Amino acid sequence: MAIKVNQVLDAKGLACPMPIVKTRKAINELEPGQVIEVQATDKGSTADIQAWAKSTGQHYLGTVEEDHVLKHYLRKGSLDEEKEVAKHPYTIDLDSLRKKIEGDEKITLLDVREPAEFAFGHIPGAQHISLGELEERFEELNQEDDIYVICRTGHRSDMASRQLTEKGLSQVINVVPGMSEWQGAIEKE
Amino acid sequence: MTKVAIIAANGGLFDAYKVFNIATAAAASDAEVGIFFTFEGLNLIHNEANKNLPIPEGREHFQEGFQQANVPSIEELVTIAKDLDVKLIACQMTMDVMNLKKEDFIDGIEVGGTATFVEYAKDANISLTF
Numbered sequence: 001m002a003i004k005v006n007q008v009l010d011a012k013g014l015a016c017p018m019p020i021v022k023t024r025k026a027i028n029e030l031e032p033g034q035v036i037e038v039q040a041t042d043k044g045s046t047a048d049i050q051a052w053a054k055s056t057g058q059h060y061l062g063t064v065e066e067d068h069v070l071k072h073y074l075r076k077g078s079l080d081e082e083k084e085v086a087k088h089p090y091t092i093d094l095d096s097l098r099k100k101i102e103g104d105e106k107i108t109l110l111d112v113r114e115p116a117e118f119a120f121g122h123i124p125g126a127q128h129i130s131l132g133e134l135e136e137r138f139e140e141l142n143q144e145d146d147i148y149v150i151c152r153t154g155h156r157s158d159m160a161s162r163q164l165t166e167k168g169l170s171q172v173i174n175v176v177p178g179m180s181e182w183q184g185a186i187e188k189e
Numbered sequence: 190m191t192k193v194a195i196i197a198a199n200g201g202l203f204d205a206y207k208v209f210n211i212a213t214a215a216a217a218s219d220a221e222v223g224i225f226f227t228f229e230g231l232n233l234i235h236n237e238a239n240k241n242l243p244i245p246e247g248r249e250h251f252q253e254g255f256q257q258a259n260v261p262s263i264e265e266l267v268t269i270a271k272d273l274d275v276k277l278i279a280c281q282m283t284m285d286v287m288n289l290k291k292e293d294f295i296d297g298i299e300v301g302g303t304a305t306f307v308e309y310a311k312d313a314n315i316s317l318t319f
Binding site for chain 2 (some may be wrong): 013014015016017018021023024048051052055056159
């Protein structure tokens with residue numbers, strides 16, 4: 001599985017605590033919301049990376065093992081996202097979204113998270129265009145549909161919803177809060 | 190912010206790894222970390238001694254394991270600890286007893302008495318002794 005990331009850190013062959021120490025330094029160089037892939041062979045790193053992410057406010061996405069190399073995916077935390085600010089006027093909660101998905105009406109569910117976040121779990125049938133690419137790719141959306149926009153916490157999807165409305169799409173609804181609270185079916189790549 | 194206070198009172202290689210691994214991991218996790226080096230623990234930051242810390246008798250075969258696992262040297266860990274702003278405090282009283290000067294230690298350490306450590310550790314979330 002090839003996942004698009006902003007940075008790849010090679011921590012292969014390093015023993016504890018070096019994978020964490022190197023990750024700390026690398027994350028400092030990233031912008032909030034960017035994604036890093038940490039490659040490690042230290043078997044303890046899977047547990048450590050998760051604990052570290054929790055204590056430093058990063059978002060652990062998942063780990064893939066390929067040819068005895070552990071690839072850990074992390075997204076740099078962003079304080080803005082933890083605040084609940086909804087500016088787009090049209091929103092829907094997760095229960096109502098679930099009913100829409102299970103219903104007969106045809107809808108477009110647009111997931112605007114980073115590719116690595118999408119790869120580690122999304123709602124089946126969701127279309128993926130990350131927020132950063134929306135400007136260039138919004139025409140791929142079926143503009144006849146109601147478009148439900150989702151991210152992790154509702155922050156990026158709010159920005160995306162407003163961006164799409166500015167592009168002239170009229171039926172755009174922001175899903176709040178987002179994948180962080182989603183209890184329904186999940187599909188992985 | 191999590192605050193970690195460590196007392197390093199022993200001077201073997203294993204002691205050094207316990208101290209510096211936890212200190213660097215905690216500092217990399219955004220904790221504030223201070224280590225108070227006393228008695229044989231002073232070896233861990235001594236210019237010469239920390240390049241060749243003793244392995245406990247009968248455990249010499251661990252040396253190979255350290256190399257195979259690619260564990261960083263104590264000197265490297267000390268450098269990382271300093272980069273991550275770990276506060277290194279050498280105990281003045283033991284330095285006097287052992288006739289050691291500040292110049293005998295690596296750069297960037299502080300020298301203080303127990304009161305310095307107590308002041309630092311009074312509101313620590315985690316206190317450890319090695």
